[in-house]
Amino acid sequence: xxxxxxxxxxxxxxxxxxxxxxxxxxxxxxxxxxxxxxxxxxxxxxxxxxxxxxxxxxxxxxx
Numbered sequence: 191x192x193x194x195x196x197x198x199x200x201x202x203x204x205x206x207x208x209x210x211x212x213x214x215x216x217x218x219x220x221x222x223x224x225x226x227x228x229x230x231x232x233x234x235x236x237x238x239x240x241x242x243x244x245x246x247x248x249x250x251x252x253x
Contacts, residue, residue, distance in 0.1 A: 209217075
Protein backbone atom coordinates (compact mmCIF):
# COMPACT_ATOMS: atom_id res chain seq x y z
CA UNK A 191 0.00 0.00 0.00
CA UNK A 192 1.20 3.51 -0.71
CA UNK A 193 3.05 2.48 -3.87
CA UNK A 194 3.21 5.05 -6.62
CA UNK A 195 2.75 3.94 -10.21
CA UNK A 196 4.91 5.51 -12.89
CA UNK A 197 4.70 5.37 -16.65
CA UNK A 198 7.52 3.76 -18.60
CA UNK A 199 8.81 7.22 -19.51
CA UNK A 200 9.07 8.24 -15.88
CA UNK A 201 10.88 5.04 -14.94
CA UNK A 202 13.55 5.67 -17.56
CA UNK A 203 13.85 9.30 -16.59
CA UNK A 204 12.82 10.42 -20.07
CA UNK A 205 11.86 14.04 -20.37
CA UNK A 206 9.70 13.47 -23.44
CA UNK A 207 6.39 15.26 -23.37
CA UNK A 208 3.09 13.42 -23.65
CA UNK A 209 1.53 13.59 -27.12
CA UNK A 210 -0.55 16.66 -27.80
CA UNK A 211 -4.33 16.42 -28.00
CA UNK A 212 -4.12 17.08 -31.74
CA UNK A 213 -1.69 14.15 -32.15
CA UNK A 214 -3.91 11.91 -30.00
CA UNK A 215 -6.96 12.93 -32.04
CA UNK A 216 -5.20 12.19 -35.33
CA UNK A 217 -4.15 8.76 -33.99
CA UNK A 218 -7.77 8.00 -33.06
CA UNK A 219 -9.01 9.21 -36.44
CA UNK A 220 -6.45 7.01 -38.20
CA UNK A 221 -7.52 3.99 -36.14
CA UNK A 222 -11.19 4.73 -36.83
CA UNK A 223 -10.43 4.98 -40.54
CA UNK A 224 -8.69 1.61 -40.49
CA UNK A 225 -11.61 0.00 -38.67
CA UNK A 226 -14.08 1.62 -41.05
CA UNK A 227 -12.22 0.34 -44.11
CA UNK A 228 -12.08 -3.18 -42.65
CA UNK A 229 -15.81 -3.16 -41.88
CA UNK A 230 -16.68 -1.88 -45.37
CA UNK A 231 -14.51 -4.59 -46.91
CA UNK A 232 -16.17 -7.38 -44.91
CA UNK A 233 -19.63 -5.96 -45.66
CA UNK A 234 -18.89 -5.76 -49.39
CA UNK A 235 -17.63 -9.36 -49.47
CA UNK A 236 -20.82 -10.46 -47.69
CA UNK A 237 -23.03 -8.57 -50.15
CA UNK A 238 -21.22 -10.18 -53.08
CA UNK A 239 -21.67 -13.75 -51.76
CA UNK A 240 -24.12 -15.98 -53.61
CA UNK A 241 -27.28 -16.97 -51.76
CA UNK A 242 -27.14 -20.73 -51.09
CA UNK A 243 -29.58 -22.85 -53.10
CA UNK A 244 -31.09 -24.23 -49.89
CA UNK A 245 -31.94 -20.71 -48.74
CA UNK A 246 -33.48 -19.83 -52.10
CA UNK A 247 -35.54 -23.03 -51.91
CA UNK A 248 -36.82 -22.13 -48.44
CA UNK A 249 -37.63 -18.58 -49.54
CA UNK A 250 -39.51 -20.00 -52.54
CA UNK A 251 -41.64 -22.14 -50.23
CA UNK A 252 -42.59 -19.09 -48.16
CA UNK A 253 -43.81 -17.04 -51.09
